[in-house]
Amino acid sequence: MTSQTVTDAPRDLIDAALAARDKAYAPYSKFHVGAALRTERGQIIAGCNVENAAYPEGVCAEAGAISAMVLAGETKFDEIVVVGLGDVACTPCGGCRQKIREFTGSDATIYIINDAGKTLLSLTREELIPHSFGPENLK
Numbered sequence: 712m713t714s715q716t717v718t719d720a721p722r723d724l725i726d727a728a729l730a731a732r733d734k735a736y737a738p739y740s741k742f743h744v745g746a747a748l749r750t751e752r753g754q755i756i757a758g759c760n761v762e763n764a765a766y767p768e769g770v771c772a773e774a775g776a777i778s779a780m781v782l783a784g785e786t787k788f789d790e791i792v793v794v795g796l797g798d799v800a801c802t803p804c805g806g807c808r809q810k811i812r813e814f815t816g817s818d819a820t821i822y823i824i825n826d827a828g829k830t831l832l833s834l835t836r837e838e839l840i841p842h843s844f845g846p847e848n849l850k
């Protein structure tokens with residue numbers, strides 16, 4: 712399920728995601744991923760994927776950015792940009808969709824860009840993870 716219209720990702724997050732991807736540690740898949748989010752208070756925080764010889768222990772770029780955000784003292788973000796390799800739309804895995812869900816409002820925007828910084832997809836959180844389970848369900 713994708714949006715009909717694609718809204719361009721903001722330039723500063725594109726640059727941060729591409730810079731983060733350059734730091735990826737992905738010797739096994741060789742699929743380098745970068746992510747950059749903007750917190751509610753306006754900080755830009757990035758992450759890259761970090762793989763492990765014990766394959767399941769690898770961490771996605773989005774998860775790394777979210778961990779760094781929490782460490783920085785923030786728990787909400789409005790937009791995130793994700794970039795993989797080439798022209799492949801690197802859409803977040805299921806686990807990352809749930810992690811993104813925890814720290815966003817339903818109107819947050821998830822941008823997927825390509826190598827060249829072109830926006831391939833712009834999705835609301837509701838499109839990314841419809842009918843999701845979140846903190847409100849526990850109240």
Ligand SMILES: O=c1ccn([C@H]2C[C@H](O)[C@@H](CO)O2)c(=O)[nH]1
Pocket residue numbers: 737740742743744759760761762769770771772773793801802803804807
């Ligand atoms: O949205 C995604 C999809 C994949 N990966 C990573 C996990 C693994 O290290 C590599 C190949 O799946 O890419 C991410 O970081 N984010």
Ligand SMILES: [Zn+2]
Pocket residue numbers: 771772773774803804805806807808
């Ligand atoms: Zn993931």
